[in-house]
Amino acid sequence: xxxxxxxxxxxxxxxxxxxxxxxxxxxxxxxxxxxxxxxxxxxxxxxxxxxxxxxxxxxxxxxxxxxxxxxxxxxxxxxxxxxxxxxxxxxxxxxxxxxxxxxxxxxxxxxxxxxxxxxxxxxxxxxxxxxxxxxxxxxxxxxxxxxxxxxxxxxxxxxxxxxxxxxxxxxxxxxxxxxxxxxxxxxxxxxxxxxxxxxxxxxxxxxxxxxxxxxxxxxxxxxxxxxxxxxxxxxxxxxxxxxxxxxxxxxxxxxxxxxxxxxxxxxxxxxxxxx
Numbered sequence: 001x002x003x004x005x006x007x008x009x010x011x012x013x014x015x016x017x018x019x020x021x022x023x024x025x026x027x028x029x030x031x032x033x034x035x036x037x038x039x040x041x042x043x044x045x046x047x048x049x050x051x052x053x054x055x056x057x058x059x060x061x062x063x064x065x066x067x068x069x070x071x072x073x074x075x076x077x078x079x080x081x082x083x084x085x086x087x088x089x090x091x092x093x094x095x096x097x098x099x100x101x102x103x104x105x106x107x108x109x110x111x112x113x114x115x116x117x118x119x120x121x122x123x124x125x126x127x128x129x130x131x132x133x134x135x136x137x138x139x140x141x142x143x144x145x146x147x148x149x150x151x152x153x154x155x156x157x158x159x160x161x162x163x164x165x166x167x168x169x170x171x172x173x174x175x176x177x178x179x180x181x182x183x184x185x186x187x188x189x190x191x192x193x194x195x196x197x198x199x200x201x202x203x204x205x206x207x208x209x210x211x212x213x214x215x216x217x218x219x220x221x222x223x224x225x226x227x228x229x230x231x232x233x234x235x236x237x238x239x240x241x242x243x244x245x246x247x248x249x250x251x252x253x254x255x256x257x258x259x260x261x262x263x264x265x266x267x268x269x270x271x272x273x274x275x
Contacts, residue, residue: 049084052076056169060206064165068158078164085168086130092175093129099182133171137163143232144207147225151211166206170199 001010008019015024027033052075055063063075076084141159154162174195200222208218 048074048076052081053169053172056165056206059209060165060169061209064162064206064210067165068154068161078161078168082164082168085171086133088175089129089133089171092179095179096182133167137167139232140167140203143225143228146228147221148207148211153211162206162210166203170202173202174199 001012001014002008003010003017003020003022004025005017005022006020008017010017010024016022017024052063055075066072066074067078137160140163141156144159144163145156177195204218204222207213207221208215213221
């Protein structure tokens with residue numbers, strides 16, 4: 001008998017291939033054993049996927065440091081986990097858009113005259129969400145490099161691994177939370193906004209455990225991270241405004257807001273003069 005994966009010679013009593021580690025399958029595929037395989041793969045407490053998800057909350061350093069230091073079999077590797085998160089995020093957007101569209105409705109917190117811009121912005125995010133997720137990682141890793149400038153435990157490549165795990169975990173957990181709340185009838189853009197501070201807290205928690213920082217130190221580093229984030233946001237905003245000015249989109253985006261503000265000012269002036 002040969003292994004169906006690598007063709008290595010097997011003994012009749014073997015349950016796993018000694019060469020590639022693949023499980024020996026003796027039974028024909030049926031609905032029953034297909035369901036058992038799916039249950040074992042995704043819902044068994046001992047499987048790597050569930051263990052990785054749980055450990056990234058309980059002991060993230062066990063998952064991330066293990067991968068960085070060369071232990072790659074204990075948990076789902078970072079590339080696979082990140083790819084899974086991108087896939088889940090894609091399904092999540094489809095489900096939310098179809099069944100809970102109000103979750104993506106930010107009109108209540110949009111400035112007057114910016115409704116079209118906000119709608120186009122959300123459409124862009126939905127269309128390119130996987131690319132945006134990938135771009136977040138090197139940006140966050142760079143900001144962390146600046147924030148923890150005097151801590152040399154991890155190089156930039158290792159920081160990429162750290163933030164790939166963090167971003168993947170946040171994406172998977174967010175999808176689960178928002179869809180669950182939607183099923184319970186709690187479906188609002190406010191839910192999405194509340195996820196932002198939770199993401200920041202989780203990221204700080206992971207870095208605290210990885211770098212073995214005190215509570216006061218991680219608070220200071222988090223505040224410094226906000227400063228770095230603010231500077232980065234200003235730079236990106238300036239670059240976007242320059243590009244929009246050069247392409248002629250600046251007036252299209254902000255023109256309605258200026259007109260709305262001008263109209264409000266005129267109405268206020270008329271009301272004041274009438275009084």
